[in-house]
Amino acid sequence: xxxxxxxxxxxxxxxxxxxxxxxxxxxxxxxxxxxxxxxxxxxxxxxxxxxxxxxxxxxxxxxxxxxxxxxxxxxxxxxxxxxxxxxxxxxxxxxxxxxxxxxxxxxxxxxxxxxxxxxxxxxxxxxxxxxxxxxxxxxxxxxxxxxxxxxxxxxxxxxxxxxxxxxxxxxxxxxxxxxxxxxxxxxxxxxxxxxxxxxxxxxxxxxxxxxxxxxxxxxxxxxxxxxxxxxxxxxxxxxxxxxxxxxxxxxxxxxxxxxxxxxxxxxxxxxxxxxxxxxxxxxxxxxxxxxxxxxxxxxxxxxxxxxxxxxxxxxxxxxxxxxxxxxxxxxxxxxxxxxxxxxxxxxxxxxxxxxxxxxxxxxxxxxxxxxxxxxxxxxxxxxxxxxxxxxxxxxxxxxxxxxxxxxxxxxxxxxxxxxxxxxxxxxxxxxxxxxxxxxxxxxxxxxxxxxxxxxxxxxxxxxxxxxxxxxxxxxxxxxxxxxxxxxxxxxxxxxxxxxxxxxxxxxxxxxxxxxxxx
Amino acid sequence: xxxxxxxxxxxxxxxxxxxxxxxxxxxxxxxxxxxxxxxxxxxxxxxxxxxxxxxxxxxxxxxxxxxxxxxxxxxxxxxxxxxxxxxxxxxxxxxxxxxxxxxxxxxxxxxxxxxxxxxxxxxxxxxxxxxxxxxxxxxxxxxxxxxxxxxxxxxxxxxxxxxxxxxxxxxxxxxxxxxxxxxxxxxxxxxxxxxxxxxxxxxxxxxxxxxxxxxxxxxxxxxxxxxxxxxxxxxxxxxxxxxxxxxxxxxxxxxxxxxxxxxxxxxxxxxxxxxxxxxxxxxxxxxxxxxxxxxxxxxxxxxxxxxxxxxxxxxxxxxxxxxxxxxxxxxxxxxxxxxxxxxxxxxxxxxxxxxxxxxxxxxxxxxxxxxxxxxxxxxxxxxxxxxxxxxxxxxxxxxxxxxxxxxxxxxxxxxxxxxxxxxxxxxxxxxxxxxxxxxxxxx
Numbered sequence: 001x002x003x004x005x006x007x008x009x010x011x012x013x014x015x016x017x018x019x020x021x022x023x024x025x026x027x028x029x030x031x032x033x034x035x036x037x038x039x040x041x042x043x044x045x046x047x048x049x050x051x052x053x054x055x056x057x058x059x060x061x062x063x064x065x066x067x068x069x070x071x072x073x074x075x076x077x078x079x080x081x082x083x084x085x086x087x088x089x090x091x092x093x094x095x096x097x098x099x100x101x102x103x104x105x106x107x108x109x110x111x112x113x114x115x116x117x118x119x120x121x122x123x124x125x126x127x128x129x130x131x132x133x134x135x136x137x138x139x140x141x142x143x144x145x146x147x148x149x150x151x152x153x154x155x156x157x158x159x160x161x162x163x164x165x166x167x168x169x170x171x172x173x174x175x176x177x178x179x180x181x182x183x184x185x186x187x188x189x190x191x192x193x194x195x196x197x198x199x200x201x202x203x204x205x206x207x208x209x210x211x212x213x214x215x216x217x218x219x220x221x222x223x224x225x226x227x228x229x230x231x232x233x234x235x236x237x238x239x240x241x242x243x244x245x246x247x248x249x250x251x252x253x254x255x256x257x258x259x260x261x262x263x264x265x266x267x268x269x270x271x272x273x274x275x276x277x278x279x280x281x282x283x284x285x286x287x288x289x290x291x292x293x294x295x296x297x298x299x300x301x302x303x304x305x306x307x308x309x310x311x312x313x314x315x316x317x318x319x320x321x322x323x324x325x326x327x328x329x330x331x332x333x334x335x336x337x338x339x340x341x342x343x344x345x346x347x348x349x350x351x352x353x354x355x356x357x358x359x360x361x362x363x364x365x366x367x368x369x370x371x372x373x374x375x376x377x378x379x380x381x382x383x384x385x386x387x388x389x390x391x392x393x394x395x396x397x398x399x400x401x402x403x404x405x406x407x408x409x410x411x412x413x414x415x416x417x418x419x420x421x422x423x424x425x426x427x428x429x430x431x432x433x434x435x436x437x438x439x440x441x442x443x444x445x446x447x448x449x450x451x452x453x454x455x456x457x458x459x460x461x462x463x464x465x466x467x468x469x470x471x472x473x474x475x476x477x478x479x480x481x482x483x484x485x486x487x488x489x490x491x492x493x494x495x496x497x498x499x500x501x502x503x504x505x506x507x508x509x510x511x512x513x514x515x516x517x518x
Numbered sequence: 519x520x521x522x523x524x525x526x527x528x529x530x531x532x533x534x535x536x537x538x539x540x541x542x543x544x545x546x547x548x549x550x551x552x553x554x555x556x557x558x559x560x561x562x563x564x565x566x567x568x569x570x571x572x573x574x575x576x577x578x579x580x581x582x583x584x585x586x587x588x589x590x591x592x593x594x595x596x597x598x599x600x601x602x603x604x605x606x607x608x609x610x611x612x613x614x615x616x617x618x619x620x621x622x623x624x625x626x627x628x629x630x631x632x633x634x635x636x637x638x639x640x641x642x643x644x645x646x647x648x649x650x651x652x653x654x655x656x657x658x659x660x661x662x663x664x665x666x667x668x669x670x671x672x673x674x675x676x677x678x679x680x681x682x683x684x685x686x687x688x689x690x691x692x693x694x695x696x697x698x699x700x701x702x703x704x705x706x707x708x709x710x711x712x713x714x715x716x717x718x719x720x721x722x723x724x725x726x727x728x729x730x731x732x733x734x735x736x737x738x739x740x741x742x743x744x745x746x747x748x749x750x751x752x753x754x755x756x757x758x759x760x761x762x763x764x765x766x767x768x769x770x771x772x773x774x775x776x777x778x779x780x781x782x783x784x785x786x787x788x789x790x791x792x793x794x795x796x797x798x799x800x801x802x803x804x805x806x807x808x809x810x811x812x813x814x815x816x817x818x819x820x821x822x823x824x825x826x827x828x829x830x831x832x833x834x835x836x837x838x839x840x841x842x843x844x845x846x847x848x849x850x851x852x853x854x855x856x857x858x859x860x861x862x863x864x865x866x867x868x869x870x871x872x873x874x875x876x877x878x879x880x881x882x883x884x885x886x887x888x889x890x891x892x893x894x895x896x897x898x899x900x901x902x903x904x905x906x907x908x909x910x911x912x913x914x915x916x917x918x919x920x921x922x923x924x925x926x927x928x929x930x931x932x933x934x935x936x937x938x939x940x941x942x943x944x945x946x947x948x949x950x951x952x953x954x955x956x957x958x959x960x961x
Contacts, residue, residue, distance in 0.1 A: 122758050269691075345779070356920075418906075458814060
């Protein structure tokens, strides 16, 4: 018998430790101030953030936008994939802007959900998602001229007011943080803001000839790639996306049967121009620019006479090739997008909601705990512990599964507090009846748990059923409610039934209790 | 140790007639209220429109807010004040905001490609049209003035670039075959927006310098290149209702005196969908309970539980109407939670009655039912009490956004508790009295 208790207590103990462990990340993350966050290693920070409870936009503040892609103007064969292309265009811009943890999702066949935490500036968001998708081919400046310009920037900076304040600017400042490798300029991710600032300076601008511009490559997605590409290209577009008829990713290039490639087909009209362009620039690189981001800058190997080009992707994966093909097609066949739903919550409002929700949980919780302790005495306290653990495990589970906690989700926790005690009420009332009928405590407890169990099962099943339907129906916020309610119900089996039972059995055995206060 | 209900022997079944009157009255009041209010007080989730929550840094009375809002052009807006603070919610239902757009798009730029590709006998014409308010659906061109042109003379060009609703580019080609050297050609252009407004026509002219099979780059050049500067305002981003209102408030109270805390915009398509989904989800919830009940209950208890379920949902909706609680997606969540709660309560009472039927075979049916209700009374009351308690707290301190949810569910919990005592069991009793089941066998 004693053996049995040991492992049962051990299970409870382990679950609690795991729950607290999981929740410690949330606590650690929440106590961080913005300054501390800025100082922290970004990889560590994002790891911590991933383990903390994820707050919905209604609590963290931010924008939630649903876009609809209008395919009515596209031919049926072009309409296919229009949503994916629009999504790629939007993703490209949002990546560019460096919004932290954006959500960009396809919903159904023609909708895109965009969630931008922290952003409440509507005009900025519209700029990100509503602007014209512009795909251009631009000539990359050759290496001799690029080196010349970098040198000029270095000189300009060494003569500037910056050099007087900071001696590092005196000598080759720019070329030491923007390293040219003959193809692109590599800039460490941490130096990107500085380079951007320097390029905006008037003295630097005047060092660059007026027909060229600096353009960034995409923001590196994986954290292990620490550099971002910067290209120096001629402003004049050689061709635009309208030139492209089709772009497809494939395997097997003319040089390597296993190589990944993207095949581009151009319109008959553009093919002539392309032949002239490629003919005149053999050995040069041509940048494929989407919304001022260089997606790829392949080298021209030969004159392309028929409008059929092949981009060899080198060491890239098939996924990279597919993404490039999608971007090329997006530039060729943009589909209009329209905002059909937009919800913006300001940061103050979000904080207020958190405070109000937490207050409701604390006050509601305390009142219920108090009531249970008064009404059921010691047994009530056992139920109270179970209830407190229920909320702990519920929160830990939320952060473990990266579920989103929303304001209705907080309401779900409040409701869980009110209803989770139901199981204990059912059991305790049953035990009271059994003792009144003259049974011993051990048998009364056995009977109480046993007889109440089917009723609890029914009650929880119906609540779970309605929560599942709500999950199917609901928008993000309502889903948050359905999730907390469901987890609360499932956890209550463990806390309200298993935990309290173990405790009662153990107490009855250990102290040989003949009387129990229920 | 506290015991509120110890060995009660209340004749609940005996009260059933009174209960029927109460239920009937509540239902009737609800229906009357819904009719009197012309339906429920739907939020923008279901009507479509904008909800803007504004915070002022000083106290401003409702009338003043209302007058500024209606001066700004939102006459039908509903303005609500939250508590003592300076917070207002401004609700603009879709009908209130109709963009009056009667002007068509304007041609802002048009030119002939100066450098057509060698060997092609086509002239490329670029057109750019601009419309501030609506999406441009088509750009048209014709070689005959539009007034004289027949339908077949007018050719539609679909804008090439359709991300931007305000500025659209159209590109078309004109065959050089049949054109005479030295001829001055006029191309008439105009654009149409998505509302069907036709813009003022414009035209460009150019001189054909050479023609024939060998038409080439230099043969055709643009004589007149009408190049209207793109309207500066085209770079202006369309403003949302909240931004427009914020500007209006700031004009009156000064910059920085207003903060938009929340702005929801729900388009008509989404609101239609949400309406449809809301009805479905409630029906689906009831259906799911029906299926569950048919597995778990005997026929009579099942029917009684479902009747009680309808009773609870309908009366709650009636109360929602009576207290003018706003109906939005959160309210639907509350109704669905109520559906689960109502069945759950019915199950507890019915389970006990069924248990007693087996145990007390010799007793009179009414006594058995009464005893079942009495035995579960303290559980029913305690659980309802704790649930009601937390909902009450939530309604009090949880903030305005969630209040509709907690109020709806509070009504639901009261009605649900009442129905599991006064509706479910009496229906079974009525049924039993009307047609006794053999040996009181109930599954």
